[in-house]
Amino acid sequence: MLNTMFAPEGAHVLDVESFYVTVRQHAKIYASTGKVYGFAFGCFDPTDERDITIREWRMEQSVMEAGLEWLLAS
Numbered sequence: 059m060l061n062t063m064f065a066p067e068g069a070h071v072l073d074v075e076s077f078y079v080t081v082r083q084h085a086k087i088y089a090s091t092g093k094v095y096g097f098a099f100g101c102f103d104p105t106d107e108r109d110i111t112i113r114e115w116r117m118e119q120s121v122m123e124a125g126l127e128w129l130l131a132s
Contacts, residue, residue, distance in 0.1 A: 067091065073096070074099075094132055
């Protein structure tokens with residue numbers, strides 16, 4: 059994600075996230091470097107009681123498809 063700050067101004071970025079708490083900081087980086095950006099969110103299985111560092115992470119296919127469609131249209 060942080061490598062995108064070196065992309066040219068106006069570059070389009072789709073940030074794939076799992077936590078909402080980091081979005082504000084990431085948006086500030088994108089905005090301050092002139093990127094056009096959007097977010098797509100996946101999640102961890104809430105019934106999985108293992109440590110968060112080893113839980114399975116998933117994103118609905120429709121969410122990723124919508125993000126890719128946004129990238130292609132912008």
